[in-house]
Amino acid sequence: MTFKSESGQVTTISKLNICFCGAGSMAEALVRGLITKNLTKPQQISMLNRKNMVRLRELHGRYGIQTIEQGLDHDELLKNADVVLLAVKPTDSVDTIESMKHLFNPRQLIISVIAGLSIETMSRLIGMSMPIVRTMPNTSATIGLGVTAISYSNAVSDEQRLVAEKLFGAVGITEVINEELQNAATGVFGSGPAYAYYLMEAMIAGAGKLGFDSDASLRLVVQTILGAAEMVRITSEHPAELRSNTISPNGTTQVAIDLLEQFSLKETITKAIVKAAERSGEMGKELEMKIN
Ligand SMILES: NC(=O)C1=CN([C@@H]2O[C@H](COP(=O)(O)OP(=O)(O)OC[C@H]3O[C@@H](n4cnc5c(N)ncnc54)[C@H](O)[C@@H]3O)[C@@H](O)[C@H]2O)C=CC1
Numbered sequence: 001m002t003f004k005s006e007s008g009q010v011t012t013i014s015k016l017n018i019c020f021c022g023a024g025s026m027a028e029a030l031v032r033g034l035i036t037k038n039l040t041k042p043q044q045i046s047m048l049n050r051k052n053m054v055r056l057r058e059l060h061g062r063y064g065i066q067t068i069e070q071g072l073d074h075d076e077l078l079k080n081a082d083v084v085l086l087a088v089k090p091t092d093s094v095d096t097i098e099s100m101k102h103l104f105n106p107r108q109l110i111i112s113v114i115a116g117l118s119i120e121t122m123s124r125l126i127g128m129s130m131p132i133v134r135t136m137p138n139t140s141a142t143i144g145l146g147v148t149a150i151s152y153s154n155a156v157s158d159e160q161r162l163v164a165e166k167l168f169g170a171v172g173i174t175e176v177i178n179e180e181l182q183n184a185a186t187g188v189f190g191s192g193p194a195y196a197y198y199l200m201e202a203m204i205a206g207a208g209k210l211g212f213d214s215d216a217s218l219r220l221v222v223q224t225i226l227g228a229a230e231m232v233r234i235t236s237e238h239p240a241e242l243r244s245n246t247i248s249p250n251g252t253t254q255v256a257i258d259l260l261e262q263f264s265l266k267e268t269i270t271k272a273i274v275k276a277a278e279r280s281g282e283m284g285k286e287l288e289m290k291i292n
C-alpha cells in the first residue's frame, strides 16, 4: 500500500483502493467522475453506508463499485483502502470517525468533503498522525463541472497531493487554499449552486407570470443562465462590464436592475454568502466541542 511505485514513479489513481464512507450525492458525484473519466476501475472503488443497503445495491448496479452487498467485509474494505474518503453528513462525522479509526493506518490518505470539519478536529479524533485532506466540492461535480477547494495537513506528501488533485480534477476544477479559507469556500462555492438555482427559480416564476408555459420557461431560463456564464468565461470580461452592455438608458434592463438595487439585492446576496461561511465555522466548532 504505497503512493510510489518501486521505480519511484508517482502511483496513478487507478492503482489505489478508494473507500467511500457515506453513499450520498457527493460520494456518487465523485465515483461517477472517476469512472467516466477512466481514472480508475470500479473494482478499486468501495463504498460503505450506514443503513440504506438498497442505495448501495443501486450504486453497484450503476457503476460496478464494491460494497458489502457483494459479500465483502466492511472492516476489510476500510483496512485495505489506500484512500478513505469521508462523505457523511457533518452531524454523523464524529461518530463515524470514532467507529472506524481503529481500522486506519498512517499509510492511508484520509480525504474529507465534510462541511466545517477541520483538519485539527479530524486529527484529534483519529488520534494518530495521518495525512489528511480537507476539501469542499459542490454538487456540479455530478456532471464534471464542480469546484473543489482543497487544503492539506502537513503530513500529506507531494504524491498524495497529486492524487487528491487528480481525484477532484476528474469532476471539475480544483483550487488549493489555506485551510483558514475553507469556511469561506463552503459559503461561496459549496453552497453556490443553490444561489444560482434560486435566481433561476425566480426567473422561471417571472416567465410563468408573463405567460410562458413551464417547459418553455425552464428551457429558456436555463439557456439564458448558461449563456451568461459562458460569456464571462469565454470573453474573460467582468460580469459588471457584461451587465452594463445589456443596459440601454431607460430601457427594460435598467428598470429591472433599478428595482433590484432598490431592495439591495446584491448586498443581500453578499451577506447571505458571509452567513453561510459563518455557519460552516460554527458547525466546525460544534464538531470540535463534541470531542472535548
Ligand atoms: N450536498 C452538497 O451540496 C455538498 C455536501 N458536502 C458535504 O458532503 C457530505 C455528504 O453530503 P451528502 O452526500 O449531501 O449527504 P447524504 O446525506 O446524501 O449522504 C451521507 C450518507 O452517509 C451515510 N452515513 C452516515 N454515517 C455513516 C457511517 N458511519 N458509515 C457509513 N455511512 C454513513 C448516510 O447513511 C448517508 O447515506 C456532507 O458532510 C456535506 O457537508 C460538500 C459539498 C457540497
Ligand SMILES: O=C(O)[C@@H]1CCC=N1
Binding pocket: 115, 186, 190, 191
Ligand atoms: O448545506 C450544506 O451544509 C452543504 C455544504 C455545502 C453545500 N451543502
